[in-house]
Structure formats: structure tokens, C-alpha cells
Amino acid sequence: xxxxxxxxxxxxxxxxxxxxxxxxxxxxxxxxxxxxxxxxxxxxxxxxxxxxxxxxxxxxxxxxxxxxxxxxxxxx
Numbered sequence: 001x002x003x004x005x006x007x008x009x010x011x012x013x014x015x016x017x018x019x020x021x022x023x024x025x026x027x028x029x030x031x032x033x034x035x036x037x038x039x040x041x042x043x044x045x046x047x048x049x050x051x052x053x054x055x056x057x058x059x060x061x062x063x064x065x066x067x068x069x070x071x072x073x074x075x076x
Contacts, residue, residue, distance in 0.1 A: 041052040 037056050038053060041049060044052060
């Protein structure tokens with residue numbers, strides 16, 4: 001994040017909701033969601049813990065690919 005803050009345009013780093021702040025908050029929210037998912041999956045027991053933690057990750061990866069695909073082609 002430090003490197004990103006040095007490379008981004010000064011126009012994007014003005015104001016309260018600047019790029020660095022928003023990326024930090026997005027990372028914090030992602031860590032909190034991951035902690036909640038691990039806690040929920042852990043309630044089911046340790047037998048299939050690894051399998052159940054990879055399923056939400058797989059869904060998130062596919063959703064990200066789909067949203068990136070649509071977002072990329074909407075730029076034209």
C-alpha cells in the first residue's frame with residue numbers, strides 16, 4: 001500500500017476518501033469477512049475444515065473473474 005500511495009496521481013490522493021484510505025479500508029473489511037467465514041466454517045467441526053474454507057474462496061474467485069470480465073468489456 002505504501003508503494004501504491006507513492007505511485008498514484010496526486011489528484012487521487014486529495015480529500016478524506018482518497019485512494020490510499022479506500023484501499024486500506026477495503027483490506028480491513030476483507031480481513032474481517034475472512035475471519036467471520038473461518039469462524040462459521042469452524043463451527044462445523046475439523047473434519048472437513050479445509051474443504052469448507054476453500055468453497056467460499058472458490059466462489060469469490062469466480063465472482064471476481066465474472067465481474068472483471070463484464071467491467072473490462074464495458075469500458076469500450
